[in-house]
Amino acid sequence: MQSEEQRLIDGLFSRLKEAEAHSASRDASAEERIAQHVSAQPAAPYYMAQTILIQEAAIKQLNDRIQALESQVSQLQAAKPSSGGFLSGLFGGGGSSRGSDPIPGAEQYGRRRPALSRSIRHHRSRTMPRRLPHAAAALWRARCKRPLAWQAAWCWAIC
Incomplete structure (x- = not known):
């Protein structure tokens, strides 16, 4: 076992100990059911700890990815050029002369409707x-x- 793995396992069990100290009374039937499974599968705590640590690492990676994407979105929105006003599209200025709001009914222009x-x-x-x-x-x-x-x-x- 590497020192990083030992640190992760110790951290997991210290969080479990803290949760036990701050939690309300446990459900006796659930505790009994878990004890039955652990006695039938003595290696279950090992695999449970391994699963929890892998899931925590995956959640951390996903959170980091979300933060990076949100940062990228905010940077792109800040870098987006403003429309420049009413005459900005004239004489080669500005990118698009249209706003992002569609013209009402424009999607139906040119579309033939069947006559009744x-x-x-x-x-x-x-x-x-x-x-x-x-x-x-x-x-x-x-x-x-x-x-x-x-x-x-x-x-x-x-x-």
Whole structure:
């Protein structure tokens, strides 16, 4: 046995002794059950101590890894350049002109929805042509409500 292993074992049993001194009364049936297992398996305390020490070492390594990753995240967040304001993306300044907040409804742009029937379809159910006059383009982008029967006919007439 190496001196490091001896130190770890002594440390484990001193922590167990301290826990015994500060704990409440033990469950008699659990204590009896453990004593039965130890008498049937005399090497159990050895393997239990070995298991506890290995698990403690693994927990320590994981905690160190978590702290390193949290430190790395905080460093990356501190190094992240600020947006620079409203005009920072102009004239080659700044990285991205968009913020991280998505535009509401943007994920549906260009996606075709299946039409339920010809009477409730309107100009948004078709794909947008490449070139439109300004008035038609504004109409195309206008917020639509569910068309009434005459509005559906109107949409079909102009689209």
